Amino acid sequence: MIGAILVVYNPDLALTERLLTRLYGQTEEVIIIDNSPKPHSFKKVIEHYTYLHFPENIGIAAAHNAGLIHLLKLGCEYAILLDQDSLIPTDMVFNLSSLLKASKTMKQDIVAIGPRIHCSFSDKNVRSLVQREVFDYEQLVGVTQIIASGMMIDLSAIDEVGLKDESLFIDGVDHEWCWRARSMGLSIARAKQVEMLHRLGDSRSKFIGVTYKVGAPIRLYYQFRNILLLSRRPYVPTYWKVRCLFFMPIRLFLNSVMQTNKRKRLVYMVRGIWDGLLGRSGAYNKHWHH
Template identity: 80%
Template sequence: MIGAVLVVYKPDLPLVERLLTRLYGQTEEVVIVDNSPTPHDFSKIITHYHYIHLSSNSGIASAHNAGLIYLLEAGCEYAILLDQDSLIPSDMVFNLSSLLKASNKMKQNVVAIGPRIRCSFSDKKVNPKVQKEVFEYDELVGVTQIIASGMMIDLSALDEIGLKDESLFIDGVDHEWCWRARSMGFDIAKAKNIEMIHRLGDSRSKFVGITYKVGAPIRLYYQFRNILLLSRRAYVPNYWKVRCLFFMPIRFFLNSVMQKNRRKRFGFMLKGIYDGLIGRKGPYDKHWK
């Protein structure tokens, strides 16, 4: 049995409807985890679903974990994680689960598999410039990490790997789980021929001909803090540590000089760096009022 976990925050209902229309009939269970302050009713979009309202917004990791625990208790073998910024093919769940089941029969240790991503901003496939493919087998390519949306997980492995790291709150949560799984001998893979459209970031900006992602100011706090937190962990890939730490001053400059809300962004980045250096974890509101 396969279940889906859809995490929303102050949901854009047309986007949610578009996704759930594509998801309809692909899974036996659908869990909608809502991190919004006020609850939402999705019964006009979907009739059979389980709703979890986390009004305090305890983060994406906490929302994923709540959904995954529900699916485990419901008897699901696999779970697919989604967010409202994704548009999935009408056969994606079946195709991903088929590949995951086939890999297990072939005694491959693949614990999570995701589609190739096409960015909705550029309408281009997202091809990592630094991340190298670990292995290639028929329709699968082994990678070091995949994003959360579109990630299908073999739930039987959670006993050994564990759930998502709630102390990170949001940024880096999906990658950290993949790296942790790989450090325990599991494999993470992408499907060569399955594609999903996904929005990465809120908008795009250019500087000296280079296009970069722009997100909400508060996200800068988590991005800068979590880079410093994750860089201390031995199982996190060195290429990621070097790249993120190298580009941190550049990102600091771009967000404090080249964007709107410069003062606000500057403050969030400084707080993120401070908390990352002293090892503070969890939600921003826990440490800053």
């Protein structure tokens, strides 16, 4: 049995309904976790689903965990995680679950698999410049991490790997779980022939010919803080630590000088760096007032 976990936050209803229409019938269970202040109904496009509403916004990690625990109680074998900015093909769940099942017979310890990501902003397939491929086997390529949306998890691995790290709240949650699994000798894979459309970031900007992602100011707090928190952990890849720490001053400059809301962005980044250095985690409003 396969269950889907869709996390939404102030969703674009047209986009979310389009995703649910594609998802309908692909899984036996659908859990919608809503971190928005006001509740939403999706009955227009999907009849049977479990709806969990957290108006105080518990973050992506806690939302995933609520869904994963629910699916484990229902006896599901696999869970597919999705967010509102993705659009999946109508056979994605079948294809990913088939590859996970096949990997079991080949005695490969693959605990999570994701599709190739096609970014709707750049209209290009997302490729990491530094992430090395761990293994290459027919339909699968082993990788160090995959993003949460489109990630299918073998739920039997939760006992060993554990749930998502709620202390991170949002940014880096998906990667941290993958790295933790890999530090235990387990594998993460990407399907070569399965592609998903996904929007990365809120918008794009260019500086001296280089395009970079622009997110909401509050996200900068979590991004900067979580880089500093994760950089202390031994199982986090060295290349990731070096790259993120190297680009931190550049991102600080771009987001405080080249964007609108300069002061607001700078405040969030400085607070993120401060809390990261102090080792503070959890939700922003635990430590600061908006």
